Amino acid sequence: FIQMLRSAEKRDVLELLRRAPEEMLPFVVEAAVATQSVASLAALSDFLNFGKEHKSLLEKFLYAAAFSPRPSGELLRLVLDKLDGKQLAPEVWETGIVAVGSLVGKLCQQKLCGLQQEVERGVETILGALRGAEEEPEVVVYLLALGNAGLPETIPTLLDYAEEGPTAVTTAAIAALRRFPTWHISSKVKRAMRRIFHEKRKSYEKTCRLAAAEMLLDNEPSPMDVLNILLATNELETETATFLLLKVQNSLR
Numbered sequence: 001f002i003q004m005l006r007s008a009e010k011r012d013v014l015e016l017l018r019r020a021p022e023e024m025l026p027f028v029v030e031a032a033v034a035t036q037s038v039a040s041l042a043a044l045s046d047f048l049n050f051g052k053e054h055k056s057l058l059e060k061f062l063y064a065a066a067f068s069p070r071p072s073g074e075l076l077r078l079v080l081d082k083l084d085g086k087q088l089a090p091e092v093w094e095t096g097i098v099a100v101g102s103l104v105g106k107l108c109q110q111k112l113c114g115l116q117q118e119v120e121r122g123v124e125t126i127l128g129a130l131r132g133a134e135e136e137p138e139v140v141v142y143l144l145a146l147g148n149a150g151l152p153e154t155i156p157t158l159l160d161y162a163e164e165g166p167t168a169v170t171t172a173a174i175a176a177l178r179r180f181p182t183w184h185i186s187s188k189v190k191r192a193m194r195r196i197f198h199e200k201r202k203s204y205e206k207t208c209r210l211a212a213a214e215m216l217l218d219n220e221p222s223p224m225d226v227l228n229i230l231l232a233t234n235e236l237e238t239e240t241a242t243f244l245l246l247k248v249q250n251s252l253r
Contacts (some may be wrong), residue, residue, distance in 0.1 A: 001031050001222045002034050002035050005031055005032060005035040005037065005040055006035050006037050006040075007191060008037075008038050008039060008040070009248050010038075010039040010040075010042045010043050010046075011043075012039075013032060013040050013043035013044075014043040014046055014047060016028060017029070017032070017043060017044070017047045018047065020240065026056075026057060026060045029044070029048075029057065029060055029064065030060065030061075030064040032044050033061065033064040033065055033068060034064070034068065035073070036071070036072050036074070036075055036088070038066070038074065039158055041074050041078050044061070044078065045078055045081070045082075048061060048082060049086055050082045050083070050086050050092070055091060055092050058092050058121060059092060059095050061086070061089065061091070062079065062095045062096050062099045063095070065078075065079050065099050065102075065103060066095075066099035066102040066103065066148075067102075068103070068106070069106070069241050070106070070110065071103045071106050071107060072150060073107065073112065073117075073118045073119075074180070075103065076103040076104065076107065076118040076119070076122055077118045077121075079096060079099055079100055079103065080100065080118060080121055080125060080195060082096070083096045083100070083125070083194060094138075094141045096143060097125070097126060097129055097141060097145045098141065098144055098145050098148060100122045100125055100145060100149075101126055101144070101145030101146060101147070101148030101149040102145075102148040102149075103122065104119050104123060104126075104148070104149040104151070105123040105149045105150045105151075107119055108149075108150065108151065108191065111167065112217050113151075122149070123149060123151060123154070123253070126142055126145045126146055126149065126153070127146075127154075127157070129142050129145075130142040130143070130146070130157070136166060136168055136169060137168075139161070139165070139169050139172070139224050140169060140172040141171075143158065143161060143169065143172040143173050143175075143176050144175075145171075146158060146176050147175060147176025147179045148179075150179055150180060152180070152184050155177065155180070155184065155186075155189065158173045158176050158177050159173070159177070159188070159189065159192045161173040162174050162177065162192060162196065162212075163192055163195065163196060163201065167204070167205040167207070167208060170196070170204065170205075170208045171207055171208055171211060173247075174193075174196075174208065174211040174212060174215060175211065177189065177215065178211070178215060178218070179213070182218075182219045182220060185215070185219040185220075189215070190215075190216060190219070190225070193212040193213075193215045193216050194212075194216065194225070194228075196208060196209060196212035197212040197213045197216065197229070197232070198228070198232065199211050206236075206237070206240055209220075210240060210243065212242055213229050213247070214247065216229065217244075217247050217248065217251055218251075221251070226242060226248060226251075229244055230244075230245070230248060232244075
């Protein structure tokens with residue numbers, strides 16, 4: 001079916017989308033996204049009305065885009081255009097932002113970061129949404145999107161939210177940081193994780209401290225980091241201390 005769509009013209013794909021039975025429509029939308037031809041993306045652009053369309057179909061489109069293994073800049077542009085300046089259901093908007101992060105990350109993995117204007121636009125969209133977010137759940141979603149994007153230049157932003165945010169925000173920011181390869185976990189990142197684990201600036205929930213300790217232990221820990229984490233286990237609950245001891249033992253093995 002995808003092979004057939006690859007050779008189809010825009011009007012044919014659009015006709016197919018318009019005539020597809022309701023139960024088949026999500027499948028056709030997914031196939032058109034997978035095809036990623038100029039014609040199929042143009043047809044999707046005309047067909048999907050983010051102001052009126054049923055939200056389940058829009059989410060299907062966004063999930064298909066997010067999970068595309070080798071997305072194109074044109075696919076990212078289509079998603080951004082559909083999100084831009086429209087009054088959307090909160091679930092659709094949040095799914096769209098997470099999809100943007102995923103698409104940006106995959107384009108950069110393909111070494112297309114500098115070649116695609118859409119990548120910069122995608123990152124700005126996420127950062128703009130993050131700056132304007134007032135509710136904690138929104139912030140968590142945008143941090144997830146930044147984690148999906150995996151761009152080193154966003155690490156300082158993630159560190160700010162990791163240290164200063166409430167529990168859910170701190171957890172999401174550290175989770176996003178943990179997606180970066182070891183060579184991006186700089187001394188600045190490690191200092192922030194030490195401050196969180198040892199509660200140098202304020203108190204943190206156990207889950208946040210554990211996540212910070214894992215960051216330190218998983219990214220070429222210094223002997224002093226290991227020693228300080230082991231010493232700190234004396235003051236932790238048995239379950240937490242046991243978890244960290246096992247983590248250290250696994251690292252040694």
